[in-house]
Amino acid sequence: MITLKIDGREINAEPGKTVLEAARENNIYIPTLCVNEAVAAYGACRLCMVEVTRGNRKRLVASCLYEVAEGLVVETRTERVVNIRRLVMELLLARCPNSSEVIEMARSMGIDSSRFQSEEDDNSCVLCALCTRVCREVVGKSAISLVGRGTNRKVALPFCEDTDACIACGSCVYVCPTGAIKMEDNGDVRRITWPSSTHEFKMKKCASCGSYFAPEKQISFMIQKTGLEAEKFDLCMNCRP
Amino acid sequence: MIGQSVYVPRLLPELESLAPGHRACIGCGEVLAMRQAFKAIGRDAIVVNATGCMEIIASQLPYTSWRLPWIHTLFENTAAVASGVEAGLKAMYRKGRYSRPDTKIVAVAGDGGTVDIGLQALSGALERGHNLLYICFDNEGYMNTGIQRSSATPYGASTTTSPAGKESIGQFSWKKDLPGIAVAHRIPYVATACPSYPVDLIEKVKKGVDTRGPAYIHIFSGCPTGWGCATNLTVRLGRLAVETGIFPLYEVENGKYTMSYKPEKLRPITDYMKPQRRFRHLTDDAVEMIEKRVAVEYYKLLEKAECQK
Numbered sequence: 399m400i401t402l403k404i405d406g407r408e409i410n411a412e413p414g415k416t417v418l419e420a421a422r423e424n425n426i427y428i429p430t431l432c433v434n435e436a437v438a439a440y441g442a443c444r445l446c447m448v449e450v451t452r453g454n455r456k457r458l459v460a461s462c463l464y465e466v467a468e469g470l471v472v473e474t475r476t477e478r479v480v481n482i483r484r485l486v487m488e489l490l491l492a493r494c495p496n497s498s499e500v501i502e503m504a505r506s507m508g509i510d511s512s513r514f515q516s517e518e519d520d521n522s523c524v525l526c527a528l529c530t531r532v533c534r535e536v537v538g539k540s541a542i543s544l545v546g547r548g549t550n551r552k553v554a555l556p557f558c559e560d561t562d563a564c565i566a567c568g569s570c571v572y573v574c575p576t577g578a579i580k581m582e583d584n585g586d587v588r589r590i591t592w593p594s595s596t597h598e599f600k601m602k603k604c605a606s607c608g609s610y611f612a613p614e615k616q617i618s619f620m621i622q623k624t625g626l627e628a629e630k631f632d633l634c635m636n637c638r639p
Numbered sequence: 640m641i642g643q644s645v646y647v648p649r650l651l652p653e654l655e656s657l658a659p660g661h662r663a664c665i666g667c668g669e670v671l672a673m674r675q676a677f678k679a680i681g682r683d684a685i686v687v688n689a690t691g692c693m694e695i696i697a698s699q700l701p702y703t704s705w706r707l708p709w710i711h712t713l714f715e716n717t718a719a720v721a722s723g724v725e726a727g728l729k730a731m732y733r734k735g736r737y738s739r740p741d742t743k744i745v746a747v748a749g750d751g752g753t754v755d756i757g758l759q760a761l762s763g764a765l766e767r768g769h770n771l772l773y774i775c776f777d778n779e780g781y782m783n784t785g786i787q788r789s790s791a792t793p794y795g796a797s798t799t800t801s802p803a804g805k806e807s808i809g810q811f812s813w814k815k816d817l818p819g820i821a822v823a824h825r826i827p828y829v830a831t832a833c834p835s836y837p838v839d840l841i842e843k844v845k846k847g848v849d850t851r852g853p854a855y856i857h858i859f860s861g862c863p864t865g866w867g868c869a870t871n872l873t874v875r876l877g878r879l880a881v882e883t884g885i886f887p888l889y890e891v892e893n894g895k896y897t898m899s900y901k902p903e904k905l906r907p908i909t910d911y912m913k914p915q916r917r918f919r920h921l922t923d924d925a926v927e928m929i930e931k932r933v934a935v936e937y938y939k940l941l942e943k944a945e946c947q948k
Contacts, residue, residue, distance in 0.1 A: 422682075423682070423737060425682055425683040427741065434650060435652065435653050436649050436650050449781050458812045531904065533648065536646050536649050536650065537646055567645055567646055568644035569644040569646040569650065571644070572646075572650060572838070573648050573650050600686070609903070611646075616645070620645075634813070635875070635878065636875060636878060636879065637909075
């Protein structure tokens with residue numbers, strides 16, 4: 399066990415944990431947008447910045463990437479930290495002026511408007527890459543990725559075209575912190591809208607009750623992954639024995 | 640929103656506030672709902688727990704399953720104690736003796752402790768506008784004391800105090816609409832949920848604890864012991880209750896109704912009733928009558944959601 403100090407509180411943490419994890423275990427609030435325990439830390443949103451003192455050196459670090467160390471002194475609410483968080487939040491607010499999640503988060507920090515000019519197009523993607531990381535690390539498909547650079551960077555399928563890579567499982571929709579990816583089931587079609595393009599996927603019909611229960615591509619991915627016969631996936635959840 | 644990804648379970652918070660090793664029955668839907676709910680609530684919370692299944696299974700002296708500060712209260716005063724905790728914390732924060740303004744107060748009770756015995760305390764807490772979340776785990780009866788009827792027991796269900804027989808059809812009255820009563824208090828957030836739809840449940844609880852002011856969530860949770868069904872059917876029965884329209888999932892934000900799940904057409908009610916012993920005595924006429932009533936209630940609700948769009 400390592401002993402460190404966060405906001406003046408002595409805290410014990412296991413070696414290898416990040417400052418953010420140690421703080422959350424002890425009910426110390428640090429805002430984040432790009433963190434999920436299921437995937438590796440990435441440090442995209444920069445909202446989790448904290449001030450770290452080690453010896454005589456004081457500096458700002460992203461707490462989701464910074465590992466705990468013996469004798470570390472962490473401050474989560476100094477003026478410097480609040481200022482940088484404010485800047486990051488205002489930049490996000492200028493990028494996503496219509497995202498209710500971003501607006502709500504800004505409001506909880508006491509920010510109503512941004513000093514930067516708002517982007518005009520209806521964009522709520524903060525490029526945290528949670529969707530692409532989940533697609534790679536949890537689903538294991540790597541169907542979507544971040545393409546382009548600078549202001550043109552966006553989440554997209556390869557060449558923004560229909561491919562066999564995406565199984566339409568909807569993990570990216572669930573994990574998106576700002577609701578930038580949308581999914582809609584309408585009869586036999588599942589429509590997923592990424593910031594770059596919209597694609598439609600065919601749904602599979604239950605052999606017994608006739609309701610559409612999962613995308614066909616997802617079922618074939620499951621068949622391949624589990625090595626079971628295709629008949630095992632013919633029935634929806636309610637009709638399975 | 641309900642037909643979420645197959646991978647979602649792996650993306651949910653790993654934190655468990657309820658330790659394993661408690662004494663819930665096999666196939667308990669209530670403890671499943673509790674686990675899911677507390678994934679959304681997190682660690683910075685104080686739990687006020689009424690007498691009921693969830694209290695006795697998790698607090699066998701000298702052990703406890705709770706990894707959160709927890710108070711056991713009586714049936715009738717859960718909401719009152721939760722109000723007191725909230726008011727006390729607020730006062731301590733004001734005087735500088737407590738540092739976290741966002742500690743969540745969660746009151747947890749069964750249907751007996753909510754719809755029958757604890758109703759006046761709940762009504763008072765909702766009316767005074769305390770910043771708390773009240774969760775009712777509804778298994779449609781007093782299951783831990785020996786399956787007595789409560790006013791949440793549905794019409795026709797056979798329990799030990801409403802036994803079916805020559806003279807009686809079982810429970811003689813219709814299920815009390817407690818979410819409706821909560822909505823009538825004009826509180827900011829009311830929702831119904833079911834552990835068969837975990838993502839939906841977790842999202843609703845998250846919304847509920849983040850609401851400023853009182854929030855009420857009614858969770859329909861299966862009870863194989865009391866309902867007389869196979870222990871592997873809890874989750875499926877929850878799903879069937881939603882798909883037959885017996886327990887529609889909806890939320891009411893500041894008086895605005897939204898359906899969380901709209902089945903394309905309602906399933907026949909027998910799908911839900913057949914696996915349960917408590918409905919075994921019902922004749923076809925009785926089932927048809929119940930089905931009609933369920934449809935009326937369901938479409939009434941649907942209309943409320945439609946007209947406010």
